[in-house]
Amino acid sequence: MEYKKILTGLFFIVSSFFLQGCTKHEENTFVFWTVQLKMPAGDLIQKTIDEFQSIHPEMKIVWVDIPVAETQKRAIASILGGNPPDLINLNPEYSISLAQKNTLEYFSEDEAKDYNKGLVDKLRIDGKIYAIPFYATSAVTILNKEKFKNCNVEIKTYNDILNLEQCKESPSFGLPIGEGEVFSKILNKYGVNDEKTLNEVYFLFYEMNKKGLLPKDVLTVNHREIIEKYMSQNVAFINAGSNFINMIKENAPDIYSNSVILPQLTGLDGKYDVSIMNFVIPKKSKNKELAKEFLKLLTNEENQLEFSKKTNVLPANQKALDNDYFKNCSSDIYDTARCIASYQLNSPVTVDFGQKNKKEITEVVNNSLEILFLKGEDDFIKQETYKKIKMLQE
Numbered sequence: 001m002e003y004k005k006i007l008t009g010l011f012f013i014v015s016s017f018f019l020q021g022c023t024k025h026e027e028n029t030f031v032f033w034t035v036q037l038k039m040p041a042g043d044l045i046q047k048t049i050d051e052f053q054s055i056h057p058e059m060k061i062v063w064v065d066i067p068v069a070e071t072q073k074r075a076i077a078s079i080l081g082g083n084p085p086d087l088i089n090l091n092p093e094y095s096i097s098l099a100q101k102n103t104l105e106y107f108s109e110d111e112a113k114d115y116n117k118g119l120v121d122k123l124r125i126d127g128k129i130y131a132i133p134f135y136a137t138s139a140v141t142i143l144n145k146e147k148f149k150n151c152n153v154e155i156k157t158y159n160d161i162l163n164l165e166q167c168k169e170s171p172s173f174g175l176p177i178g179e180g181e182v183f184s185k186i187l188n189k190y191g192v193n194d195e196k197t198l199n200e201v202y203f204l205f206y207e208m209n210k211k212g213l214l215p216k217d218v219l220t221v222n223h224r225e226i227i228e229k230y231m232s233q234n235v236a237f238i239n240a241g242s243n244f245i246n247m248i249k250e251n252a253p254d255i256y257s258n259s260v261i262l263p264q265l266t267g268l269d270g271k272y273d274v275s276i277m278n279f280v281i282p283k284k285s286k287n288k289e290l291a292k293e294f295l296k297l298l299t300n301e302e303n304q305l306e307f308s309k310k311t312n313v314l315p316a317n318q319k320a321l322d323n324d325y326f327k328n329c330s331s332d333i334y335d336t337a338r339c340i341a342s343y344q345l346n347s348p349v350t351v352d353f354g355q356k357n358k359k360e361i362t363e364v365v366n367n368s369l370e371i372l373f374l375k376g377e378d379d380f381i382k383q384e385t386y387k388k389i390k391m392l393q394e
Contacts, residue, residue, distance in 0.1 A: 030287050031062045032087035032294065033075075035277065038065040040311045048298050056290065079103050084282035086291040089134060092123060095280050096355055099130035105281040105288060107132055115299070115316045118348040119276055125355075131278035132295060133316035135308065138274045138341040138348075139239045141262040142248070142333070144255060147171045147236035155237070158186065158265050159204060165211050171236030172212065174226040177205065177369065178219040181354075184365045188349050189267035195386035201267075202380065206372050219370055231255050239264055242312045242341070245334050261336040264344060272344035276316075314342050321345065357392040364388045 030052075037045060042065075049061050064085070066074055072094050078084040079098065090098075098104050107129040112120045119133040141155070151167035154160065164170050177183050183205075192198045208214050215221055215235055227244050229235045231252035249256045264272050281291045297303070304315035305323055315321050321342055329339035354361040364385060372380035 028058060029060045029062055030056070030290050030294065031064065031085035032089075032291070033064045033066055033085045034089040035066055035071050036068055037089070041307055044303065044306055044310060045298070048294075048303060052294050052297055059287075059290070079282050079284065082284055084284055086281065086285040086287040087295060088280050088282065089277060090131070090280055092131065092276055092278060093358060095123070095131045095278055096125060098280065098282075099125050100356070103283055104130050105283055105285070106130055107292075111292065114296075114318060116318050116321055116345050118345055118350075119274070119316050121350050122274070122276060122348055123278055131280045132299070134277045134279055134299065135304075135311070135313040135316055136274050136276045136345055137241050137313055138272055138344040139241050139264050140337045140340050140344075141237055141264055142230065142240055142245065142337075143237040143260050143262055144171075144230070144233065144258055145260050146258050147233070155262070156266065156270075157268055158189075159268065161208055161213055161265075162204070162211070164213055170211070170213055172234075173208070173214060174229050174235030174238040175214060175218065176221050176223050176226050177214070178366055179222050181358075181362050183369055184354055184362050185273050185349075186267075187365065188351050188353065189269075189271055189273065191267070191269065191351050192353055193351075198386045198389075199381075202369065202372055202385075203377070205369075206377070209373055219373055242334065242337055245337055249334065256333070259333050261333045261340055263340055271347050271349040274345060274348040312338075314338075314345060353389065353393065361389055361392050364392070 034045065045063065049063060053059070053061050062085075071090065075084075075088055075090060075094060075098070078088075095104070109129070112129050112132060115133050116136075119136055120129060123129055123131040123133060143155075147169075148167075148171060150169070151164065151171060153163045153167060155164075161173055164173075175182070177186075186205075187198065187201055190197055190201050192201065205214070209218060215226075215229060221229070223240075223244075226235065226238055227240060227247055230238045231248055233255065248259065266272060279295050281288055281295075285291055299315075299317050301317050301319040301323075304317040304320035305325065307313075308315045308320065309325070314326070326339060326342035329335035368380060368383045368385040371383055
């Protein structure tokens with residue numbers, strides 16, 4: 001009994017701490033939260049607020065821009081406290097967690113019709129749409145053509161990397177495979193739904209590593225260090241987003257001029273990894289219809305196009321995505337990356353075997369990868385990785 005009292009007391013202390021950071025939701029007040037957008041796009045969002053205010057002069061519009069590190073705890077605190085904002089900008093990982101707890105409003109197919117279908121399909125649970133996409137990013141392959149001048153091998157899938165062994169000097173693929181969800185996302189590209197497929201993907205990368213087609217420190221290197229390896233010509237090609245392409249341009253102009261952009265590497269079915277930021281409406285929102293109206297205004301074709309140009313992301317609005325800005329790009333690799341990345345939104349990976357208990361599944365995935373690379377196939381098989389993942393999914 002004493003133990004339960006202590007736990008209860010801790011719960012109220014922690015809850016009180018979280019709730020101190022929540023915006024008080026007064027009558028005739030519309031509240032929405034974004035994640036660190038004031039710096040890159042504050043003027044655009046304020047313009048939308050002003051337009052919305054002119055339509056609803058009786059409402060006070062409160063915009064709160066939250067630091068990334070505080071997003072999850074503040075969203076959960078506001079919802080658990082029964083006083084959430086009307087509209088919250090989150091990523092799908094946090095959003096689906098809230099949807100699984102039955103705390104979010106669902107959107108109709110009609111309400112989602114203006115947005116890219118591939119992105120909308122990534123925001124479904126049991127077939128129902130729990131969020132509306134706001135913007136997206138999709139990494140591309142950056143390749144140093146000097147490293148491939150005596151190597152005529154086409155690389156579209158991860159499986160193709162093994163063919164590089166036939167090159168005179170095998171170019172290595174820079175991949176921070178042990179970092180975060182990197183390998184989990186690769187498994188998703190192969191639609192892992194049975195033990196045989198999962199093991200085949202693990203063994204594919206095990207073979208790459210044995211043949212020297214991955215960096216020697218592949219298990220410990222992070223994404224930024226991989227970029228540095230590319231700039232110093234220690235790896236021949238990488239997957240990266242537009243922010244890292246700019247880093248290469250600024251810090252290694254010679255490497256930049258020798259680089260070409262190719263589509264992101266895929267599994268055998270040609271699906272691409274896409275990252276999304278979305279908006280959700282809590283069930284306890286006091287202004288649900290206003291939230292939908294504001295969201296539609298914020299994500300209309302004009303605003304999405306302007307937002308994308310300001311922030312170098314991809315719009316979720318399909319008409320904005322169909323704009324020539326994302327179709328006709330110059331030969332500069334930064335522009336080329338924009339066109340290739342926007343095309344990739346049409347075929348996103350929608351399978352995520354880690355929707356539930358994602359953190360725990362990622363730990364299992366990465367631990368098994370480490371055991372395979374360091375101890376070999378027999379020790380890996382003993383881990384029963386697929387069985388552990390299935391237990392966490394239940």
